[in-house]
Amino acid sequence: MAKGTRVRSTSPPDGGWGWMIVAGCFLVTICTRAVTRCISIFFVEFQSYFTQDYAQTAWIHSIVDCVTMLCAPLGSVVSNHLSCQVGIMLGGLLASTGLILGSFATSLKHLYLTLGVLTGLGFALCYSPAIAMVGKYFSRRKALAYGIAMSGSGIGTFILAPVVQLLIEQFSWRGALLILGGFVLNLCVCGALMRPITLKEDQTTPEQNHVCRTEKQDFKRVSLCSTWTKKWGQTCLCCSLQQEYSFLLMSDFVVLAISVLFMAYGCSPLFVYLVPYALSVGVSHQQAAFLMSILGVIDIVGNITFGWLTDRRCLKNYQYVCYLFAVGLDGLCYLCLPMLQSLPLLVPFSCTFGYFDGAYVTLIPVVTAEIVGTTSLSSALGVVYFLHAVPYLVSPPIAGWLVDTTGSYTAAFLLCGFSMIFSSVLLGFARLVKKMKKTQLRFLAKESxxxxxxxxxxxxxxxxxxxxxxxxxxxxxxxxxxxxxxxxxx
Structure with a gap:
């Protein structure tokens, strides 16, 4: 399949088979991000069955999320050197194997390795390549395509959460994990939809890489065991990797990477602590769960509608600014949260935060593509999602420590809010400095x-x-x- 038919196009088709790519990416986000969120439903079952405390049981969900983002660059490398189809199918097999083996677990350590590491690694091989494929097939309607594709996370969570709870009640947690393992095998079907495409900018690769690949094949035909061949192969591999990750030296991408670290730190704790905070201010259990449902549903609306809006002619050239606006507003929502201590006030908060959370998630690939281009988009997205790993792992424990130390949620929410606002301000300041330098350069050129x-x-x-x-x-x-x-x- 790595040598399958490759569609040749001078520019992204903005339709046609591209909508099948969007459908495939939509299913990938359901089978990866939505299933990851639904693993938290097993929390009580794992805790009671293995008789372990909250901290040890909570590591299962943290490991899945962290490994998925930490190994995202590996998914980009596999898809670039083999194909997107092979990478996603291989990831589907690994993720399914992890869930199935997890259903036979006899200890939490077993779940750390199977449900945590193995399943997370499989999700990593699928997630960033599928998202990058959407960017190759769409240009004019890129934000809308990403909005539809990435809404699978919210829609999947909305549908799978009650289904998984029903499966646990009917077949126990072991049976539910086994069925989820079979469901995740649909990633192999999604991978089959990812038909490769060659764009004009992909065809203009440096001549040196072409010569390197040709001569490497010639040497392999002469002697597979030759020391010279091995050294040459290592040199060519280094050249290839250097070409793929050359964007790491771009100042714009470095600024984006730093801002992503602060943004990822701020966005994660709310999904862990919104329900406990609502309970602490007197909201009932059912109403607190209702707040999470609102957050998930409005997140879907933000994915699709904000993508559609930023594809309009009036906002097409301001997608970067729209991303900054969405991240900054989520930070402001965090700052207001400690003052909201009743259900009528928390419902508008869930709507606002959920909408702009879905908005900036949709625009992350768009902003990344604007900086690095579509040729390096898969590798760049792998790095961007890799940068989410450490903040996702450490931000909930840090927020919990602040709650334990201060006795309230105010410090934790304020830190998250300022983190997201700083992320937005940093990107905005970098863009402003870049525009000022361009203006000054043009002015000096005209004077001379x-x-x-x-x-x-x-x-x-x-x-x-x-x-x-x-x-x-x-x-x-x-x-x-x-x-x-x-x-x-x-």
């Missing part, structure tokens, strides 16, 4: 030469007008040399 028309590509700038003037001077000199005798030259 009125005919100069300047284009910038990263740090490279060139002048067409100056080259034309130089050609005109050469033409005049040539004409004079032909028509004027040597003794009449000045």
């Amino acid at each position: 030469d009125p005919k100069l028309q300047l284009w910038t590509n990263g740090s490279v700038a060139y002048s067409v007008a100056r080259e034309l003037d130089h050609k005109d001077e050469q033409s005049v000199a040539l004409a004079l040399s032909v028509t004027t005798p040597h003794d009449q030259w000045p």
